[in-house]
Amino acid sequence: MGDTEGKVIVVDDSRFIRYLVKDVLEQEGFTVTTLPDGQALLACRDLETTDVLLLDVVLPDIDGFTLCRKLRMHPELAHLPIIFLTALETQDARVKSFEVGGNDYLVKPIHPQELLARVRTHVKLRKYLRELEEKNRKLEELTAELEHLAFFDALTGIPNRRSFDQRLAEMEANHLRYGTPYALIVIDIDHFKYYNDVLGHHRGDELLRSLAQVFLRSVRGGDFVSRFGGEEFVVLCFGAREEEGLVVADRLRKNVEEQSFPHPKSPIAKVVTVSCGVCGREHARSATDLFTRADRALYEAKKRGRNRVVAFEELQEEEWTAKERDA
Numbered sequence: 641m642g643d644t645e646g647k648v649i650v651v652d653d654s655r656f657i658r659y660l661v662k663d664v665l666e667q668e669g670f671t672v673t674t675l676p677d678g679q680a681l682l683a684c685r686d687l688e689t690t691d692v693l694l695l696d697v698v699l700p701d702i703d704g705f706t707l708c709r710k711l712r713m714h715p716e717l718a719h720l721p722i723i724f725l726t727a728l729e730t731q732d733a734r735v736k737s738f739e740v741g742g743n744d745y746l747v748k749p750i751h752p753q754e755l756l757a758r759v760r761t762h763v764k765l766r767k768y769l770r771e772l773e774e775k776n777r778k779l780e781e782l783t784a785e786l787e788h789l790a791f792f793d794a795l796t797g798i799p800n801r802r803s804f805d806q807r808l809a810e811m812e813a814n815h816l817r818y819g820t821p822y823a824l825i826v827i828d829i830d831h832f833k834y835y836n837d838v839l840g841h842h843r844g845d846e847l848l849r850s851l852a853q854v855f856l857r858s859v860r861g862g863d864f865v866s867r868f869g870g871e872e873f874v875v876l877c878f879g880a881r882e883e884e885g886l887v888v889a890d891r892l893r894k895n896v897e898e899q900s901f902p903h904p905k906s907p908i909a910k911v912v913t914v915s916c917g918v919c920g921r922e923h924a925r926s927a928t929d930l931f932t933r934a935d936r937a938l939y940e941a942k943k944r945g946r947n948r949v950v951a952f953e954e955l956q957e958e959e960w961t962a963k964e965r966d967a
Contacts (some may be wrong), residue, residue: 645669646691646763651707652725654699657750658762664752678702688716692759692765692944696744697733705740712741719763719769725750745837753812793867795845795853804866804874812927823885823920824934825875827855827892830946831911832871834905847901847912852913858892882920882953889916889949897947913947923952930940 643801646668650661658674673690675681678701678879679768687693693711696703704724706878711717723744724737727951737745744758793800799807809887814820829835829851836844855865864876877885901912917938923932939951 645671646759646766647671647673647689647773648692648694648759648763649673649675649681649684649686650694651675651678651695651699651704652694653677653698654696657696657725657748658784660750661755664755667798668756670759670763670815676700676708679824680702681707682710683818687915689933690720691763693720693722694759695722695742697724697728697737706736708740708742708932719766720768722917723758723762779890793852796849796867798852798856799820799864799866801866801868802858803878804868804913807864807876808927808931809877815921820879821881821921822919823866823877823880823882823888824930825877825885825889825892825933826868826917826938827875827889828938829871829874830908831906835903835912838905850899850901854895855892858895859888863888867908876895880920881922882918882951884918885918886949886951891920892916893947893949908946915941916945916949917941917952918949919952939948941957 645668648665649671650658650660650846652674653676658676662672662674663771675682677683680697681687681693681695686803692773695704695707699707702801704726706723708724708779710950711720711722721743722857723746723842724742725739725746725748726733729747734745737804743762746755746758769905791799791803799844808824811820811822815822829847831848832844835847837881852865852867852873860877860880862878864878866874866876868874875885875888880888888900893916896914897909897911903910903912906913915938917934917936917940919930919934919937921927921930924933935957937952938949940955941948
């Protein structure tokens with residue numbers, strides 16, 4: 641299809657006008673459909689793919705102005721160029737044609753060159769508008785993709801560290817304003833380096849993806865799972881104190897072990913395991929302190945032999961006991 645060609649619908653009760661317009665436009669390469677009245681137009685299946693509609697103002701069943709209003713009620717026809725055909729060359733008629741949503745006005749008797757010029761202009765505009773809509777659609781898709789990449793981990797598909805920071809700030813704000821509790825679980829895959837060394841990084845990537853799904857299935861509704869980096873993951877448990885976070889962490893650890901992912905070189909088990917550190921916000925001075933304490937609990941879990949969950953409160957109790965013993 642050339643730049644000036646397109647699909648045109650002509651609605652007019654005059655057979656002579658229909659044939660005249662059809663003949664003029666088809667000679668220039670346009671595809672033309674002619675219709676005698678408004679009902680035929682409303683039943684036409686080609687409206688959405690039409691480039692220009694030539695519409696008579698006076699029709700036997702419904703006037704063109706009313707018909708135009710009906711068409712404009714459909715979102716897919718909102719930008720269809722509508723050129724009114726009429727023998728009424730009055731200021732009121734011209735004004736009304738634009739008020740009801742028309743784009744142009746052609747007075748009968750129709751002059752072929754003027755007809756061609758107006759139709760070509762609107763076909764070009766229609767084409768440019770469609771191209772613009774397509775570019776906008778692609779831009780929206782690209783924007784959504786970039787936003788996804790910015791907040792989601794490319795490997796596992798779950799939220800990344802940036803998402804975690806954002807959610808942590810939101811939970812901290814809720815805690816400070818309403819006293820809403822929350823807990824943090826820090827997870828580390830036990831001896832992941834050995835896994836990569838023996839089975840290769842490709843298998844390591846597959847394991848990370850699989851574990852991310854296990855974590856998602858193990859938490860409660862409203863909990864937030866994120867890949868923090870490398871083999872480390874985090875879970876934010878909304879509305880939970882440390883003991884509730886501990887339950888989630890232990891369920892998560894057990895579910896990983898029960899998946900029985902083979903780990904040939906693990907010194908602690910024949911399958912993949914994880915260690916978890918848990919801290920409730922009630923045991924921290926700030927969101928930053930919360931992470932430090934949960935990470936400290938994780939370190940202790942790894943120190944004690946891995947494949948276990950340690951809560952920060954447990955460390956505090958041990959420290960207090962040790963202080964009392966030394967006193």
